[in-house]
Amino acid sequence: MNPIPSIAPAPASGDAAFAFTFALLLLCPLAIAGIALINAGLGRSRSASQAMIGNLSIVALGAIVFAFVGAAFTGTLGNKDVVFYAAGKPWSVLGLGPFLLHGLSHAAPQSQLALLFEFLAVSMAALLPWGSGADRWRLAAGCASAAVLAAVVFPIAAHWIWASGWLAQLGINFSLGAGFLDPGGAATVHVLGGLSALAVVWIAGPRRGKFPKEGLSIAMPGHNAVYVLFGCLLALVGWLAFNAAGAVIWVHAPLGALPGTAIDTLLSASGALAATFSVTRFRFGKPDASLCANGWLAGLVASSASAALVSPAASLFIGAAAGIFTPLLVELFELALSIDDPSGAITVHGVSGLWGLVAAGIFSPAPGQLIAQFVGIAALLGVFLPLVYLLFALLNRIVPFRVDPDGERVGMDLHELGGGAYPEFVIHRDDSYR
Amino acid sequence: MKYAGLLVMPAGFFLTIAALVLFPDPSRRAAFVLCGLAVEAMGLAVAVRGHILPRGATRS
Numbered sequence: 001m002n003p004i005p006s007i008a009p010a011p012a013s014g015d016a017a018f019a020f021t022f023a024l025l026l027l028c029p030l031a032i033a034g035i036a037l038i039n040a041g042l043g044r045s046r047s048a049s050q051a052m053i054g055n056l057s058i059v060a061l062g063a064i065v066f067a068f069v070g071a072a073f074t075g076t077l078g079n080k081d082v083v084f085y086a087a088g089k090p091w092s093v094l095g096l097g098p099f100l101l102h103g104l105s106h107a108a109p110q111s112q113l114a115l116l117f118e119f120l121a122v123s124m125a126a127l128l129p130w131g132s133g134a135d136r137w138r139l140a141a142g143c144a145s146a147a148v149l150a151a152v153v154f155p156i157a158a159h160w161i162w163a164s165g166w167l168a169q170l171g172i173n174f175s176l177g178a179g180f181l182d183p184g185g186a187a188t189v190h191v192l193g194g195l196s197a198l199a200v201v202w203i204a205g206p207r208r209g210k211f212p213k214e215g216l217s218i219a220m221p222g223h224n225a226v227y228v229l230f231g232c233l234l235a236l237v238g239w240l241a242f243n244a245a246g247a248v249i250w251v252h253a254p255l256g257a258l259p260g261t262a263i264d265t266l267l268s269a270s271g272a273l274a275a276t277f278s279v280t281r282f283r284f285g286k287p288d289a290s291l292c293a294n295g296w297l298a299g300l301v302a303s304s305a306s307a308a309l310v311s312p313a314a315s316l317f318i319g320a321a322a323g324i325f326t327p328l329l330v331e332l333f334e335l336a337l338s339i340d341d342p343s344g345a346i347t348v349h350g351v352s353g354l355w356g357l358v359a360a361g362i363f364s365p366a367p368g369q370l371i372a373q374f375v376g377i378a379a380l381l382g383v384f385l386p387l388v389y390l391l392f393a394l395l396n397r398i399v400p401f402r403v404d405p406d407g408e409r410v411g412m413d414l415h416e417l418g419g420g421a422y423p424e425f426v427i428h429r430d431d432s433y434r
Numbered sequence: 435m436k437y438a439g440l441l442v443m444p445a446g447f448f449l450t451i452a453a454l455v456l457f458p459d460p461s462r463r464a465a466f467v468l469c470g471l472a473v474e475a476m477g478l479a480v481a482v483r484g485h486i487l488p489r490g491a492t493r494s
Contacts, residue, residue, distance in 0.1 A: 087455040202485045382447025386440045
């Protein structure tokens with residue numbers, strides 16, 4: 001049975017609900033911290049410092065740009081939308097709120113919580129491509145792409161899905177379940193971040209020496225598995241908060257349903273880890289720590305769409321499925337499609353997010369919910385991937401994404417920051433450059 | 435080829451929108467939405483294929 005019987009018609013109200021949701025949102029940055037550690041740990045040691053300063057810079061710049069520009073287009077603080085009418089139905093395509101967060105202090109508490117959620121979500125979405133471009137993506141270009149995501153792409157997605165946009169209204173206008181459902185940000189954060197990561201990898205290209213002329217691709221393992229695995233544990237806390245807060249803010253779940261949402265989140269991640277552990281044990285003879293971390297995250301990402309909406313058994317299944325396909329797709333993307341994605345964000349966030357959205361529709365009892373989810377996925381793939389690719393390709397002409405070959409050889413730390421993350425340790429040379 | 439694939443993907447999206455507008459019948463609407471997704475998948479496949487580098491090459 002669904003732990004949240006139905007989408008309650010009225011938002012959770014009252015000071016206690018506001019305080020509880022606000023406290024949950026204060027825990028969400030732990031998910032960002034976890035992703036930052038994972039991004040740094042899965043890159044090379046000679047780029048670790050650049051990876052971490054990049055994580056911080058992207059979060060900071062994403063927040064600033066979203067405050068100045070992006071928040072206006074989500075329409076969270078305003079009540080004006082750009083609406084056109086087709087087939088007798090309103091299609092709200094863009095929010096038109098005040099710039100510079102004008103009027104924030106007078107906004108309704110629910111709107112303020114929604115805006116804070118969006119701030120955290122845009123920081124996380126902008127962070128995801130950074131790990132995929134590790135070891136060759138310039139810091140300036142990473143920051144510029146975060147600004148583009150926060151100013152243009154994320155606000156449009158957030159308006160369509162979370163605010164009064166046409167995807168959120170599919171249930172009212174076309175009787176498709178409760179409209180496109182994404183309480184934890186599987187679409188607006190993870191699929192968007194995963195598709196952005198794909199665009200970055202396509203534009204920047206693979207790391208030098210990754211795909212030699214003959215033989216299989218060269219393995220370039222992450223430099224610190226402890227960072228990666230500890231990042232996974234930190235991310236769990238943040239995800240529990242994201243999913244619970246999202247359930248309250250976006251689908252108006254009663255506070256009493258939140259323990260069920262948290263249990264579903266944990267079960268999804270656990271099922272995914274168990275599945276990835278088994279798959280890598282079967283494929284390679286021993287479990288792979290890096291892929292297990294990817295599996296754990298994939299379970300969390302899939303839960304972002306579904307944890308507030310499905311039963312614990314369904315969550316376990318959703319996570320296990322994500323844990324099975326994640327290591328296989330990581331391998332497929334690298335070996336068959338020449339996609340060099342050090343953090344695995346394309347699979348972990350992009351594909352698992354899509355799976356979570358589909359699964360939320362499959363396990364929903366509402367008629368038409370699955371079609372609503374498919375329409376949302378069609379929008380993500382058909383609008384946002386080409387849009388992000390176009391914007392990043394233009395940006396690449398202004399701020400080149402890829403570091404020069406010498407910078408890649410000496411490492412991003414020395415090239416961009418003038419000093420390494422581990423100055424007292426000898427960094428081994430890379431044989432692939434000989 | 436990579437750009438052709440990326441241009442096909444919005445076409446699939448507009449097919450799903452057309453399904454919403456043109457077909458009130460749930461089964462037909464579902465079929466056309468799935469067709470739109472299939473078109474997007476084909477566009478994505480073309481774009482992915484267009485981005486596969488020859489072995490040994492590195493985009494600069």
